Amino acid sequence: MEHVLRQTLIALALAERMGLDETDRAAVYYSSLLVNVGCHTDAHEQAKWFGDDIALKSGKYDHEIGTLREVAAGLRLIGAGNPPLQRIRVGLEFAVSGAREISAMISHHAQLAQVFAQRLSLPASVINALGACYEQWDGRGTPGDLAGEQIPIEARIVQIAEFIEVALRTGGLAAATEMANRRGGKQFDPALSRLICTAGEHISSGLDTVHTWDSVIESEPALAVVLSPEQFDSTLVAIADFVDLKSPYTLGHSRAVAELASNAGERLGVPSDDVRSLFRAGLISGFGRLGISNAIWDKAGPLGMGEWERVRMHPYLTERMLARSDVLAPLGRVAAQFRERMDGSGYPRGLAGSAISTHARILAAADSYQAMCEPRPHRSAMTPELAAQNLRAETAAGRFDPDAVEAVLGAAGHRTRRRIEGPAGLTAREIEVLRLVARGLSNKQIADELVISKKTVGNHVEHVYTKIDANSRAAAGLFAMQNGLLPE
Incomplete structure (x- = not known):
């Protein structure tokens, strides 16, 4: 928890010690925050080969990159979570095509992080750094195009900060110094490794006592960027698209829910500010999906009790992700209720009736209708007519607000299919x-x-x-x- 926030503070301390100017420090800041933003985008493939994609990621820092130990640790996870015969089948498939697929993943992560930075209109220095953050000083990184000082200084700083943060948290300053010394000249820039060894105590000072979120926000090197409402919406759309990449079954889901919910709000005559809030709440409603493994989201068979308990957590995770932002926290509180049901059968808190906000009732109807119109691992996509029929049946059973459902269905019925221009x-x-x-x-x-x-x-x-x-x-x-x- 708070790994990226802490690594950003370490990266900024290193940048200051290296004498970087404000513009370069800003590039370090944003690159550190976004370096691993693409790591969930192939969670579907990770779960297919290794079982729990989140468990797979947890082992990233256990072994040096590219060593036999790292390879062996990955191979031991192939087919995890399956019966023995199924694991053998997955292993054979991996030998044929999986290894090649996995070897390209890290490059894909860097490329998609660059795309994300472009959509946020971040400067070229950030985009270039993100493309090189998996390179290594000795040239054995990914994609392996750069080595030594060819790698942007911002990327070199971000990489060592990421690994040193884990070493500090799990083994203290001694472990961080040992890692910097051992990997200097190989994975890490030797000058940065020496800096960790000589000034590690200063660089890590206060990490365990500061309020990390506030410290990171206050540490932005450049003048604070203020977004207009339109830019804010565009930013949320960009983030929602990247969250939806977690599973091939949810592509475009958040956008569609946001549009349905806001259109339904207009039909119900809610104020314009509330319509915009509905749109934004729809965009952020899926953030918590990132905290649940694709071994669950993409499972074709029925979920077990333990798996359902994890699924029930994702609205709560969305709320917690956004709780520390004064602007986003109210949206998080709405999204936390979008899986609640009027009869109390929903989750995560089992709210019922008037305890569920009007916005959340609209969002719940929009999400449910849109999900039924999309394919899922256990079923094909329903036709709009069948989805509407099922939603009305659920409403008759007391699970959805009738006004919200009719507004959503009205909005869906008046949406015209976009003409494909190729x-x-x-x-x-x-x-x-x-x-x-x-x-x-x-x-x-x-x-x-x-x-x-x-x-x-x-x-x-x-x-x-x-x-x-x-x-x-x-x-x-x-x-x-x-x-x-x-x-x-």
């Missing part, structure tokens, strides 16, 4: 293939779905990736959302 020169067939690739289907599954040969699918996928300048499912999913191709 972004990036995609043909109609390539758009179909892109949607299925983004949903996580294999070439064979796409071939079965479209009744074409696997070889033809492979050609389509190659053309699609070339046209949209992508090389991963997550990047394809992001392109599809940004261009209105998902949800359909």
Whole structure:
């Protein structure tokens, strides 16, 4: 917890010691906050090969990067959570195609972090640093294009700060100094390693006593950036898109829920400020999904009791994520209730009736309707007509607010389907293939779905990736959302 916040304070202390000016320190600041923002974007693939993607990430700092111990630790997790025979099958599949898929993941993380920074209109120095934060001083990093002083100083600082934070927290200053000394000249810039060894006590001073959130906010090196309401909304849309990348089953879900909820609010005659709040609450409602493993979200079979208990936590996690921001906390309180039900059967708190806010009732109806119209691991997408029928049946059973449901269904009924113009020169067939690739289907599954040969699918996928300048499912999913191709 608070790993990124603490590593940012360490990175800023290093930047100051290195004599970086305010502009360069600002690049360090934002690069540190965003360095791992893409790590959940292939959680679907991580869960497919290793079981619990969150458990997989927890072992990142246990072994030196690229060592046999690191490789062995990863191999031991292949097929985790499955019966023995299933683990063997997953292992064989991994040997055929999984290893190549996994080896490209870190590069994809860096590329998507750069895309995210661009969407936030951050300066080129931040974007360049994010692309190089997984490089190593000895040239054995990822993607392995840079070495030594070719790596931007901001990236070198962020990388060592990330690992030193973990060492400080788990082993104290002695462990951090030992790591810096051992990895200096290999993974880390030797000058930064020496700085940790000689000034580590100063650099880490106060980390365990300061209020980390406030300290990070107050430490922004450049003048504070103030967003207009429109820029604030655009920023939330960018974050929501990246959260939705966690699973191919939720691509574009948050955007669609936000639009449905705000349109429904207008139909109910709520004030314009409340309509905007509904839109924003819809965008942030899925943030807590990041705290739940894709071994649960993407499971095709029924969930066990323990798995359901974890699912019930995600609205609460959303609320806690946003609680320390005066601007976002009220939205978090609405989103914390969007899985509550009028009869008390919802979660996480089992609220009922008037205890559920009007905004949350609208959001609940919008989320439920939109989810039914999207595919899930255990079922295909429902038609809008069937989704509306099911939602009305749930309302008749006392679980949803009737006015909120009718407003949402009215908004859905008046939404016109966007005409596909073929972004990036995609043909109609390539758009179909892109949607299925983004949903996580294999070439064979796409071939079965479209009744074409696997070889033809492979050609389509190659053309699609070339046209949209992508090389991963997550990047394809992001392109599809940004261009209105998902949800359909």
